[in-house]
Structures are given as C-alpha cells and as structure tokens.
Amino acid sequence: MGTGxxxxxxxxxxxxxxxxxxxxxAQSTINTEYIDGVEYVRLADICRTYNLRPKASQxxxxxxxxxxxxxxxxxxxxxxxxxxxxxxxxxxxxxxxELMISSTDVSKLVDPVLRPRFSKNASTLRTxxxxxGHGGHDAGAVSPYAREKDCNLAVALKxxxxxxxxxxxxVMTRDTDVFLTLQQRVxxxxxCPDSIFVxxxxxxxxxxxxxxxxxxxxxxxTTSPFARTRRTADLAGNDQDSENIALATAVHSRAIKNTKxxxxxxxxxxxxxxxxxxxxxxxxxxxxxxxxxxxxxxxSSKYQDTLALSICNGIEAxxxxxxxxxxxxxxxxxxxxxxxxxxxxxxxxxxxAQMSRGGISSRSSAKQQKGNKRG
Ligand SMILES: [Zn+2]
Numbered sequence: 053m054g055t056g057x058x059x060x061x062x063x064x065x066x067x068x069x070x071x072x073x074x075x076x077x078a079q080s081t082i083n084t085e086y087i088d089g090v091e092y093v094r095l096a097d098i099c100r101t102y103n104l105r106p107k108a109s110q111x112x113x114x115x116x117x118x119x120x121x122x123x124x125x126x127x128x129x130x131x132x133x134x135x136x137x138x139x140x141x142x143x144x145x146x147x148x149x150e151l152m153i154s155s156t157d158v159s160k161l162v163d164p165v166l167r168p169r170f171s172k173n174a175s176t177l178r179t180x181x182x183x184x185g186h187g188g189h190d191a192g193a194v195s196p197y198a199r200e201k202d203c204n205l206a207v208a209l210k211x212x213x214x215x216x217x218x219x220x221x222x223v224m225t226r227d228t229d230v231f232l233t234l235q236q237r238v239x240x241x242x243x244c245p246d247s248i249f250v251x252x253x254x255x256x257x258x259x260x261x262x263x264x265x266x267x268x269x270x271x272x273x274t275t276s277p278f279a280r281t282r283r284t285a286d287l288a289g290n291d292q293d294s295e296n297i298a299l300a301t302a303v304h305s306r307a308i309k310n311t312k313x314x315x316x317x318x319x320x321x322x323x324x325x326x327x328x329x330x331x332x333x334x335x336x337x338x339x340x341x342x343x344x345x346x347x348x349x350x351x352s353s354k355y356q357d358t359l360a361l362s363i364c365n366g367i368e369a370x371x372x373x374x375x376x377x378x379x380x381x382x383x384x385x386x387x388x389x390x391x392x393x394x395x396x397x398x399x400x401x402x403x404x405a406q407m408s409r410g411g412i413s414s415r416s417s418a419k420q421q422k423g424n425k426r427g
Pocket of ligand 1: 192
C-alpha cells in the first residue's frame with residue numbers, strides 16, 4: 053500500500069472514541085489509522101481493553117488468552133472467540149509492525165460478543181417470530197436425502213413447542229406447506245412488537261460441503277459476499293446490529309456445541325429478510341441436505357430435536373442477557389450469552405495438530421466458501 057492510500061489519523065477526542073466503542077475506551081486515547089479507506093484500530097489497544105494477552109503465534113495464527121480465547125490470522129477475515137468462528141467485515145491488517153482490526157468489526161462484532169450486555173435498544177422479549185424458509189412450490193434445496201422446506205418446517209414446529217413451554221408467544225410465518233414471499237415474512241415480523249425473528253433454512257452445495265452457519269445483517273458501510281446488491285448504506289436492520297450479533301452468537305454456539313457439526317461461522321449478509329426487518333434477526337442454516345451424512349441427519353427427528361433445543365436455549369440466553377426481563381419470567385440455567393469453548397473435535401480450525409499441518413483455517417474457509425450454495 054502506498055502513502056497515497058494511507059493517511060494517519062490521531063483521534064484525541066475521548067467523546068468520539070467513547071461513541072465508537074463504548075465506555076471501555078472512555079479512559080483511553082486510541083490511535084486509529086485509515087488503511088485503504090477503512091478505519092483501523094491497533095490490536096494491542098483492543099487486547100488491553102478486553103484483557104487479552106498474547107498466548108501463541110503459530111503458522112500464521114495469533115492466539116490470545118485472558119478473558120476469552122481469541123484467534124485470528126493477518127490478512128484474513130477469520131476471527132475465533134473461544135473456538136467459534138466469526139467472519140469479520142474487513143481483513144486483519146499489518147501496519148507499521150502492528151496488527152490492526154477495523155473499527156467497524158470492533159464496535160459491531162468484538163465488543164458485543166466479548167461483552168454481551170443489556171441493550172438500551174432492546175425491548176422486552178415476549179414474542180419469537182419463527183420463519184421456516186421456502187414452502188409450497190418453493191422446495192428450497194432438494195437432495196436424495198432431504199427436502200429443505202420440510203426440514204425447515206419440522207425444526208420450526210419443534211422450536212415452537214419448546215418456546216411455548218417456556219412462556220414465549222410464538223408467531224409462525226407459516227406452519228404448513230405454503231408459499232410466502234420474503235416481503236410477507238418481513239411484514240409479519242415487523243407487525244409483532246417486542247419480538248425477534250429467526251429464519252430457519254438448510255443448505256445445499258457440493259457433496260462434501262457440510263456444517264452449520266448463521267447469518268446476520270452486514271453493518272452499515274460494509275460489503276458482503278452474500279449481498280443481493282452492492283449497496284452498503286444503512287438498512288432498517290442495522291438499528292439492531294448489536295442485538296443481531298448477540299442473538300447469532302447465543303444460537304450458533306449452542307447449535308455447534310450440541311450437534312458437533314462443522315462450524316462454518318457467524319457471517320454477514322444482506323439477504324432480503326434481514327435488510328428491512330425492524331427486529332433483531334438471524335438466518336440460521338442447520339446443515340447441508342446435499343451431504344449424504346448430514347442430509348440423513350437433518351431429515352431425522354432426533355437431529356431436528358437437537359437443532360430446535362439449541363435454538364430455543366440460545367433465544368432464552370439472548371433474552372436474559374440483552375433484553376428487559378419479561379414479567380414473571382426467570383432466567384433458566386441456559387440463560388446467558390456466554391461463548392464457551394467446547395473442545396469439540398469437529399471444530400479443529402485452531403487445534404495444535406491442525407496448525408502444525410500448515411494452517412487449516414485458510415484451507416477450511418476456502419472450502420467453506422466454495423462449497424456453499426445458498427439454500
Ligand atoms: Zn433456504
């Protein structure tokens with residue numbers, strides 16, 4: 053990068069820094085740099101703020117310990133918190149001998165994930181809008197092992213039963229095999245006050261493609277590989293950026309832990325149902341119907357039970373951490389957004405054995421991106 057593309061900016065205004073990243077920076081002076089037009093922060097400052105200490109640096113992956121286990125790779129967008137995978141909006145950069153992370157990723161991902169907390173924006177969580185993807189003439193992904201619209205509905209109905217047992221009001225965008233437009237699904241969600249929106253899908257791709265991934269809306273100003281358009285402007289869903297990533301974390305981490313599926317990560321997208329929704333929203337992809345093993349699992353009632361319970365526990369944890377407490381509802385034992393490591397052998401992206409073979413994370417993410425067709 054040339055000097056023409058980089059301009060250094062020293063921000064001394066404490067108020068501005070506080071506005072960007074929250075109260076943790078109030079006592080700090082943070083230097084930011086613009087690299088290729090994107091504002092970046094020194095990783096050392098982030099580590100100091102979140103009590104992270106360098107732990108290991110091996111085969112290009114840097115790991116930090118302390119309050120959480122965090123791993124990252126310079127020049128890549130992979131970011132792991134306690135072994136769960138996130139995809140950053142911008143790659144980690146090296147600049148002046150320091151690793152840098154974008155300001156957007158700090159405020160929209162790092163902070164709400166490392167310090168999930170009560171959100172002033174979040175209303176009381178009373179209602180969950182469950183959206184089983186596709187339906188009617190739109191079967192979604194189809195394979196010899198499963199048909200997506202059926203699996204989406206099966207998981208959704210099991211989730212409805214679990215949520216009702218825990219006292220939530222549940223609104224289904226569909227509870228039979230009917231077709232709805234994406235706009236109809238969004239209208240249903242936006243008409244429900246004090247709600248969150250959980251869209252349930254399953255994937256298809258190459259036979260070998262497998263794993264679970266969860267999508268939230270891309271932050272304002274960023275591009276997404278899963279955008280329907282190149283627009284980067286603010287969207288209605290961006291009002292809930294912190295709630296979106298907290299909900300995704302709570303649901304995704306439990307699904308990976310309970311199923312032992314491959315962790316394809318929490319990713320950013322501008323899918324239609326995420327763009328114009330005015331409630332915290334995620335799109336959950338419970339696995340690949342095109343994979344012989346996973347497709348068989350997805351069509352089994354037992355696996356669907358596991359997915360439904362994981363989503364339910366995630367929703368409850370999200371509500372207990374981020375939202376105002378609904379009257380009469382007490383926090384259950386699963387009720388906290390805590391991103392704990394699982395030690396699962398299926399999520400080997402940062403295990404020592406994998407790293408010694410030359411950085412599995414690069415190879416696995418390339419495979420993940422290539423194998424994915426939106427289902
Ligand atoms: Zn789908």
